[in-house]
Amino acid sequence: MGEMGSEEANKNWVLMVTAQCPTNIAVIKYWGKRDESLILPINDSISVTLDPQHLCTTTTAAVSPTFDTDKMWLNGKEISLAGGRFQSCLREIRSRANDVEDQEKGICIKKQDWDKLHVHIASFNNFPTAAGLASSAAGFACLVYSLSKLMNVKEEQGKLSAIARQGSGSACRSLFGGFVKWVMGNEADGSDSLAVQLASETHWDDLxxxxxxxxxxxxxxxxxxxxxxxxxxxxxxxxxxxxxxxxxxxxxxxxxxxxxxxxxxxxxxxxxxxxxxxxxxxxxxxxxxxxxxxxxxxxxxxxxxxxxxxxxxxxxxxxxxxxxxxxxxxxxxxxxxxxxxxxxxxxxxxxxxxxxxxxxxxxxxxxxxxxxxxxxxxxxxxxxxxxxxxxxxxxxxxxxxRPGKGPVMLDDEDRALLHPKTGLPK
Amino acid sequence: MGEMGSEEANKNWVLMVTAQCPTNIAVIKYWGKRDESLILPINDSISVTLDPQHLCTTTTAAVSPTFDTDKMWLNGKEISLAGGRFQSCLREIRSRANDVEDQEKGICIKKQDWDKLHVHIASFNNFPTAAGLASSAAGFACLVYSLSKLMNVKEEQGKLSAIARQGSGSACRSLFGGFVKWVMGNEADGSDSLAVQLASETHWDDLxxxxxxxxxxxxxxxxxxxxxxxxxxxxxxxxxxxxxxxxxxxxxxxxxxxxxxxxxxxxxxxxxxxxxxxxxxxxxxxxxxxxxxxxxxxxxxxxxxxxxxxxxxxxxxxxxxxxxxxxxxxxxxxxxxxxxxxxxxxxxxxxxxxxxxxxxxxxxxxxxxxxxxxxxxxxxxxxxxxxxxxxxxxxxxxxxxRPGKGPVMLDDEDRALLHPKTGLPK
Incomplete structure (x- = not known):
């Protein structure tokens, strides 16, 4: 990998993206799965996305040839990615990865390279995790969203929501702002169990x-x-x-x-x-x-x-x-x-x-x-x-x-949670 | 009325009976009526009758030509009998009254006399009413049972339970000891919505x-x-x-x-x-x-x-x-x-x-x-x-x-709650 210069010379680069995802609160509730591992629900649900200014997860996803294993930190503490839910999300996003080029940094990752590269992920909730405020919804949404940006995944938001769903069911609804429906779907593989936006946050903005x-x-x-x-x-x-x-x-x-x-x-x-x-x-x-x-x-x-x-x-x-x-x-x-x-x-x-x-x-x-x-x-x-x-x-x-917007990229490098040189938590 | 001597001479008699009825706890619950005034339930229920030694209502029902209105006292305090539920029970029992004779006291009440006679009823719970322990079940069961004895009503216990039901739904189950089913019934007049005993208290007596x-x-x-x-x-x-x-x-x-x-x-x-x-x-x-x-x-x-x-x-x-x-x-x-x-x-x-x-x-x-x-x-x-x-x-x-027995008469006049001469609370 690396078109400019030898592989050796370019081995120290770190490429990263930072995203912010909202949490959401269901107003028609999701309770009960028809498939435990794919996380397919027994009914549709509807949620309101909450303003990320007050409740959100920020996630930085980074890739570097220097990383020798996938790693994740939540609120500054390393956590295991071994669980099936993390693995599902990582697998689904990796399988959709595309070529990525950063001319300024002299980085060029080919689609097929992603299988050999490892990622570092750091996530932070701007609200107490212990408060029981659906941190896993914003967390998995942000994991999937940031990885999809890092890996140049070209799926539409609904398809991304179906991947986030495999991390935590309600996470699929955090891929959109405003009012969101999680359609239960009918397919056995879960491909049609995804979120759709019913109305944006500006539709009913006095709530x-x-x-x-x-x-x-x-x-x-x-x-x-x-x-x-x-x-x-x-x-x-x-x-x-x-x-x-x-x-x-x-x-x-x-x-x-x-x-x-x-x-x-x-x-x-x-x-x-x-x-x-x-x-x-x-x-x-x-x-x-x-x-x-x-x-x-x-x-x-x-x-x-x-x-x-x-x-x-x-x-x-x-x-x-x-x-x-x-x-x-x-x-x-x-x-x-x-x-x-x-x-x-x-x-x-x-x-x-x-x-x-x-x-x-x-x-x-x-x-x-x-x-x-x-x-x-x-x-x-x-x-x-x-x-x-x-x-x-x-x-x-x-x-x-109040009701709020969906995921956004944070381009300001100061807001990244990983160090741009080391790819380790700041 | 009064065979022995003139009506005048006998006007001061008081005839009374005292009964004790258990409370009960449903193990398959009654919740919901299909008829509000007849108190007909939307499903069968099953209860265990509780030992009256620890939880029961004692009721004395008295009749006298000196009483000029129906009156009731609960735990020593006069309460109104004007409510529809009391009136239903009184009406149903009165309509089934029979001749009553007490030779010793020289009292003879003809069936048709009951419409003109008034009753005094005193009721006492051996447990705190405020504790929320189904006092109305034992209370209405005991009201109906004692009045039926006073008025020589010859209905079987199941029919009495259908009358008690009109006072308080769950009261019908307190007409029996042991394990009791309230059959919801089908008739519009509620005549088949009554309690049946499934097993007596001795059937499963180690509970x-x-x-x-x-x-x-x-x-x-x-x-x-x-x-x-x-x-x-x-x-x-x-x-x-x-x-x-x-x-x-x-x-x-x-x-x-x-x-x-x-x-x-x-x-x-x-x-x-x-x-x-x-x-x-x-x-x-x-x-x-x-x-x-x-x-x-x-x-x-x-x-x-x-x-x-x-x-x-x-x-x-x-x-x-x-x-x-x-x-x-x-x-x-x-x-x-x-x-x-x-x-x-x-x-x-x-x-x-x-x-x-x-x-x-x-x-x-x-x-x-x-x-x-x-x-x-x-x-x-x-x-x-x-x-x-x-x-x-x-x-x-x-x-x-523990599970306990159904209603019983208390023959000991000391346990009566009304004064044998005045028919007023002791």
Missing amino acids: VIIIAVVSSREKETSSTTGMRDSVETSPLLLYRSKEVVPKRIVQMEEAIKTRDFASFAKLTCADSNQFHATCLDTTPPIFYMNDTSHRIISYMEKWNQFERTPQVAYTFDAGPNAVLIAPNRKAAALLLQRLLFYFPPPSDTELSSFVIGDKSILEDAGIGAMKDVEALATPSELKGNAPSQRFRGDVSYFICT | VIIIAVVSSREKETSSTTGMRDSVETSPLLLYRSKEVVPKRIVQMEEAIKTRDFASFAKLTCADSNQFHATCLDTTPPIFYMNDTSHRIISYMEKWNQFERTPQVAYTFDAGPNAVLIAPNRKAAALLLQRLLFYFPPPSDTELSSFVIGDKSILEDAGIGAMKDVEALATPSELKGNAPSQRFRGDVSYFICT
Whole structure:
């Protein structure tokens, strides 16, 4: 390899690309595989891509003749690539690699060279991995996307999504911004089980999303194990996937198309609850929501009922965190007031670390300091009822965000996670 | 009325009967009505009757020409009989009344007199009503049973159960001891929606039942409202009632007949979880179990899994309390050790008020004093795992009991709740 000069002379080059991929939150849920190794789902699902400014994975993929094995680092710590899911993604991308030429650096990689070359991959989440915020979705999307750019893969985004799917099912939906459908597909080889964009993030750009990161004492069941147990033991799951979800997919597509928040909210809440219902119908039962999650739902339902029309949608993935969606900034400000009223921070917390992301929602809510949180009035929908409890400390922090764009390349070399000379983590 | 002497002379008599009825816990759940006013269910259900020695309602029903209106007292406090459910029971029993003669007291009531006579009813639960232990089941069963005795109603027990059903659905199952099936029936008038005994309490008499009364901060949705919401909004409930429950009824009858605890436990747990799953699938969702309930389930599942065969069955009604069923006294002692290990009482609690009912299980568990609770060893199934947490105070108290008998008359006048002369609460 290497057209310019001898192979020896060029052996020290490192070629790398850096990409950023968003995470996503399903509003019609994926739960249950019909094929464990290809990761083929038992129903379609629909998600909203979250703004990568607040929640994303950044991945640098590098290749060099000096690398003697494939290696990966996640948040600075080396992790094994031996797992079948990593191997599937690497194999599928490598098999589609093409010639790559970098005249400036004097690099020319032929299509057939990729089988002999090794890669280094470094990935970083701009949010706590432990918070249970679908880090694997953004992670595998970014792995596949960055490798595809590095290797000059010429597949369209949908085909890339089918590869990311083999890393983590929901990762396929992170290949697009805005509103995304993962079509379950029919083929045995999974080639038609991929993501399509329903609408870009600009289609419905007044939505505001607030994530409540809920403190938990319990160790959670992994979604891989959980959904396998559900498929094997829940009598309700198959009925859901065959009879309930297909209708909801049609209704949700229509709600998104027409920006019908009332319908969007009803479907989102009902489908989150039904997903958790099938978890509970599993043997042994799986509990992802805890008392705090339940309280958030009850308060949101009470507010929606009081206003006679949905002010907020809620959805929960495989963990206790709530993802709350408001139709616009005004509703979001009212939502944030309520959330801070019910779930104030412990007394030694800084407001700036308790509400993160898009802080302009805090301003809209009239909250500039911790004293404003303490002074919040009881929400109208509670008045006349028994004195309301405040559950201090039960939410660790809030992230304010919005629907966002899909994967992008980061051309600024300063943002690369690997050293341009050594190909090792900076 | 009155054969002996003039009506005037006999106007001061009070005739009364006192009965005791058990409560019951469903192992295949009733959730959803096909007729709200007749209380006709959408599926069969099966229950175990609990020993009235530990959990029962005692009711005295009295009649006297001096009573000028129907009146009722519950736990010493007068309550209204105006509700449709009370009226249904009173009407159905009155319409079946017969001649009653008490020669000793010189009382003779003709069948047609009952329409003009008023009754006083006093009812008392030997367990806290607030604990959410199906007090309405025992209560309506006892109301109907005692009135039927007072009015010399000659219906068989099954027909009485169909009357009690109109007070509270699950009350019909409290007309029998042991193992009871509520047959949903087909008739529009509900005449064939009644309870039948599957086996008496002596058929499987080594079962031990421990109830964990769980502390809760939340106000619960009434089961009447909850099941109406579920029927109207849960897509999964109809499927459960039509496709899942009929098969489980057949399997549960077989498990009871053959005293197959493994099958009994699996069905009981799965059906409790599925009932709560349909609650979660309701709009707005209903949460009866809380974090403590979830922890109890997780610990029981872990134990069962560790032992490779079910040691305990769990079931939860419309509230956070756990009803735990062990196959025999040996397993019950091991169960009680585990429960007290995970959920020890606050430090100022007396053991005698923390474990009530059949205290001989405490002896079997080797626990004679609070120091023995504190000294309990970590259960084997937890060893090697992370250090176990103990959730002190999360269970208010435990009740040890067993399957029990059906309604009985209490002939001892000392146990009557109404004064024999005045017909007013003692």
